[in-house]
Amino acid sequence: MPSPTQKALAKVPGPLRPFLIQHRSLVKFLVVGGTCFLLTMVINYGLKLTVCQNKPVVALTIGTALATVVSYLWNKAWSFRSEGSHKEAIPFIVVSAIAVGVNDLPLLASRYVFNLREPHVTHVTQEVSDFLSGMILGTLVAMAFRYWAMKKFVFTSPRADDETTERHTEPPARVG
Known part of the structure; x- marks a missing residue:
């Protein structure tokens, strides 16, 4: 049966x-x-539109942190197929904490260095800037960092069955 x-x-x-x-x-x-980007976006905007209306960096940080937990579980089980004990948990936490900070930096710069916030700009400009700096630019930079750091420091040992199940070069032929 094909995977x-x-x-x-x-x-x-x-x-x-x-x-x-x-x-x-x-x-x-x-x-x-x-998938975790979408989860982050839902949590971020859910918080930003309710309890964190005046705290966009806090909303983004919470959304990113929660999605990071989901990311750990899925990456461990599927992307990197790591079978190791929980020895990768500490490096994962360190890499993830750094990545959350990396993800927040463009939003912090946008809001507090370039003053792309009300009353300096319109509400629409502020929201577009928040989305582009926090959700897009921050996520892209943090994603590149995470991929490199996860492979280098966290998920360093592949599962034993990875070699046999993932070495195929062609999927099975279609029948019918």
């Missing part, structure tokens, strides 16, 4: 398959990251 990954690969155009297979941990990392 979900094999089923997905069967739907990808042939010339693209080798690239995706060669960079499978990056692709999986991006899928997890995209």
Whole structure:
């Protein structure tokens, strides 16, 4: 029975398959990251529109921190297929804490260095600036940092079954 990954690969155009297979941990990392980005956005705006109306950096930090926990579980189990004990928990916490700070820096700069906040700019400009600096730029920079740091310091030992189940180069042929 083909795995979900094999089923997905069967739907990808042939010339693209080798690239995706060669960079499978990056692709999986991006899928997890995209899902956690949406989770961060929901939490961030949920807080920003309610209890953290005047604290956009706090809202973003809480959203990012909660999504980071989900990211850890999914990346450990799927993206990096780490089987190690909880020895990676401490480096993960350190890398994640740094990444949350990295994610917050563009929003902090936008709001408090460039004064892209009310009353200096309109409410719409402030919100667009918050989204572009915190959710887009901050996430992209933090994502690049996380990918590098997770591979380098956290998830360093692949699962034993990773070599046999992930070494395939072609998904199974379609029947019918």
